Amino acid sequence: MQNHIAEFRKAAGLSQQELADAIAVSRKTISTVETSRFTPSVIIALKIAQRFNTSVEHLFTLDDGD
Amino acid sequence: MKQQDIKTEEKFMSQNIWLSISAGMVFLLLSVYSLIKHDIEEILIVGMSVLFYMVIVIIYLIKAGFPLKMYFKYAYKDEFLNTIDTNAYKHTSIAFGLCLLGVFYKSDAIPSEVSHAAMAVFYLGIMLLVYGASLLWQSRD
Numbered sequence: 001m002q003n004h005i006a007e008f009r010k011a012a013g014l015s016q017q018e019l020a021d022a023i024a025v026s027r028k029t030i031s032t033v034e035t036s037r038f039t040p041s042v043i044i045a046l047k048i049a050q051r052f053n054t055s056v057e058h059l060f061t062l063d064d065g066d
Numbered sequence: 067m068k069q070q071d072i073k074t075e076e077k078f079m080s081q082n083i084w085l086s087i088s089a090g091m092v093f094l095l096l097s098v099y100s101l102i103k104h105d106i107e108e109i110l111i112v113g114m115s116v117l118f119y120m121v122i123v124i125i126y127l128i129k130a131g132f133p134l135k136m137y138f139k140y141a142y143k144d145e146f147l148n149t150i151d152t153n154a155y156k157h158t159s160i161a162f163g164l165c166l167l168g169v170f171y172k173s174d175a176i177p178s179e180v181s182h183a184a185m186a187v188f189y190l191g192i193m194l195l196v197y198g199a200s201l202l203w204q205s206r207d
Contacts, residue, residue, distance in 0.1 A: 025144055
């Protein structure tokens with residue numbers, strides 16, 4: 001699964017820590033989700049989408065192997 | 067979930083990693099050291115070194131405000147920290163199992179002078195080292 005969180009975050013002018021603070025998770029959560037090393041729960045995915053006023057489908061895209 | 071809770075958990079995790087690794091290394095060194103014959107002076111030096119390590123750790127825990135109560139919590143509130151903690155326990159269990167298998171198959175090669183206490187310290191050292199190393203590896207950026 002790929003995601004566009006880093007692009008949305010940079011476009012919004014936020015650091016990883018600021019995004020983490022906004023949705024009440026650790027900075028490592030944002031860092032590892034952005035690099036696709038950690039797949040977040042639906043709750044975190046929805047919180048991130050809500051923060052960027054977009055849908056989860058715009059943030060996350062499935063790979064062929066998923 | 068409060069952001070302060072997350073900060074506390076992050077702090078606890080980073081300190082716990084280094085505490086586990088350092089304690090694991092001390093335990094492993096102690097268990098290896100106990101296999102070699104020594105005179106009383108060497109034993110005193112090692113005893114003092116371990117005591118010094120413990121004093122340093124206690125000072126560090128007090129100065130750095132180590133959140134000791136976290137040890138009594140079953141799980142992390144932060145999803146990522148909880149996941150890597152669970153994975154670290156799995157890695158620790160596997161390492162412990164492999165150690166037990168190794169001891170089971172190579173029991174004849176272990177000198178009879180090796181005490182149960184020395185083996186227990188060895189197992190503890192392996193478990194702490196694997197737990198800390200696993201957390202360190204998983205929490206890399």
